[in-house]
Amino acid sequence: MSKSFKLDGRAIPFETGQTIMDAALAAGVYIPHLCHNPEFAPHGSCRVCLVDIGGRQVSACTAAASEGMEVDSSSEAIQATRRAILQMLFVEGNHVCPACEKSGACQLQAVAYYAGMLAPHFTHFFPRRPVDASHSDVIIDFNRCILCELCVRASRDLDGKRVFAISGRGLESHLVIDSPSGLLGDSSFAVGDKAAHVCPTGAILPKGRGYETPIGERLYDREPISIVGDVRAHEEEVV
Amino acid sequence: MVEKPRVATASLCGCFGCHMSLLDIDERILQLVDLVTFDRTPLTDIKTLGDCDLGLIEGGVANAENVEVLREFRRCCKTLVAVGACAVNGGIPAMRNQFGLAECLRESYCEGIGVHNPGIPNDPEIPLLLNQVHPIHEVVAIDYVLPGCPPSADAIWTFLTELLEGRPIAFPYTQIHFD
Numbered sequence: 001m002s003k004s005f006k007l008d009g010r011a012i013p014f015e016t017g018q019t020i021m022d023a024a025l026a027a028g029v030y031i032p033h034l035c036h037n038p039e040f041a042p043h044g045s046c047r048v049c050l051v052d053i054g055g056r057q058v059s060a061c062t063a064a065a066s067e068g069m070e071v072d073s074s075s076e077a078i079q080a081t082r083r084a085i086l087q088m089l090f091v092e093g094n095h096v097c098p099a100c101e102k103s104g105a106c107q108l109q110a111v112a113y114y115a116g117m118l119a120p121h122f123t124h125f126f127p128r129r130p131v132d133a134s135h136s137d138v139i140i141d142f143n144r145c146i147l148c149e150l151c152v153r154a155s156r157d158l159d160g161k162r163v164f165a166i167s168g169r170g171l172e173s174h175l176v177i178d179s180p181s182g183l184l185g186d187s188s189f190a191v192g193d194k195a196a197h198v199c200p201t202g203a204i205l206p207k208g209r210g211y212e213t214p215i216g217e218r219l220y221d222r223e224p225i226s227i228v229g230d231v232r233a234h235e236e237e238v239v
Numbered sequence: 240m241v242e243k244p245r246v247a248t249a250s251l252c253g254c255f256g257c258h259m260s261l262l263d264i265d266e267r268i269l270q271l272v273d274l275v276t277f278d279r280t281p282l283t284d285i286k287t288l289g290d291c292d293l294g295l296i297e298g299g300v301a302n303a304e305n306v307e308v309l310r311e312f313r314r315c316c317k318t319l320v321a322v323g324a325c326a327v328n329g330g331i332p333a334m335r336n337q338f339g340l341a342e343c344l345r346e347s348y349c350e351g352i353g354v355h356n357p358g359i360p361n362d363p364e365i366p367l368l369l370n371q372v373h374p375i376h377e378v379v380a381i382d383y384v385l386p387g388c389p390p391s392a393d394a395i396w397t398f399l400t401e402l403l404e405g406r407p408i409a410f411p412y413t414q415i416h417f418d
Binding site (some may be wrong): 091 | 292328334336363415
């Protein structure tokens with residue numbers, strides 16, 4: 001007999017070694033996430049997939065599923081914590097949705113809608129961060145980076161290039177590029193790299209295609225991310 | 240007869256797009272004027288603010304006059320609402336926060352392409368700019384937020400009608416967006 005746990009009262013089957021996130025995704029049940037992508041090792045850094053197990057809050061992407069556990073992913077308390085986490089992500093960067101080519105097909109935005117976030121609530125940092133347009137095919141806007149490390153993992157684990165890394169600690173953490181000048185254009189990065197296609201926000205974008213899909217007809221304009229799924233599943237349609 | 244709720248609106252550092260979106264409710268404006276009385280708003284051109292039940296603020300806070308108007312709205316309005324991206328998070332005008340104020344003024348009035356008679360305007364009637372553009376919740380307490388650039392006419396209509404009828408405000412998925 002297969003093992004299962006309860007997610008918001010619903011039985012979710014799992015196999016030994018699967019995380020709560022793996023099992024939920026396999027069962028077609030949505031748990032919001034930003035730094036998680038099933039193609040890469042779990043990272044557990046964005047904390048948006050926070051769930052409650054018997055009063056203890058864990059990230060669903062790193063917590064192993066176990067027999068009979070009762071997981072709460074949709075109570076107001078959990079959603080409120082997620083909103084606060086998202087609000088902190090928004091005020092720490094410069095997320096100007098009306099001026100962003102990714103708007104409408106952005107996972108950060110879509111998860112914020114899902115969690116019921118209406119406004120950033122906290123005091124904005126308005127950090128001063130550069131935009132790197134040195135590469136011929138791809139632009140990096142550091143204002144929109146949420147340090148999920150998906151590009152870091154993709155470049156290291158799939159592209160075998162290690163173009164990206166996170167440097168600094170705490171508030172000083174930031175994405176850096178492995179090239180003599182620190183610019184993307186001087187690195188070995190190419191538009192065909194996996195790392196060019198995993199960013200959940202508008203931080204890494206292909207050039208010249210920003211408005212191919214009009215605002216209003218984009219991935220999350222009509223239906224929520226809990227139905228539509230991650231950006232990565234729709235790469236061809238939306239990028 | 241019960242007096243109708245009084246509504247005031249203002250555009251601070253915004254583009255008036257949110258006010259245009261309010262006007263996009265089209266013929267429903269006739270229902271709206273049956274429901275409320277407009278106080279100070281660009282729609283009536285009334286310049287002084289009286290005691291109001293509801294204040295709608297478009298735009299962020301970019302200069303000394305914005306601060307003054309916003310504080311006056313907070314004093315006079317029982318319920319104050321941040322309407323649109325600029326009021327909610329500073330929006331497009333807050334992109335100048337990436338640069339120093341002097342740098343912005345020099346670029347606009349002295350060194351920019353096509354500038355004639357360079358010189359930073361200093362007429363005492365021009366409100367002084369703040370160093371940074373702020374969302375309104377960083378200056379006064381607010382009661383509701385309505386995101387969007389602009390919020391759609393339908394979102395504004397949902398908000399106004401449900402608030403005026405005293406119902407919990409719930410939006411269909413397509414009415415809440417940050418862009």
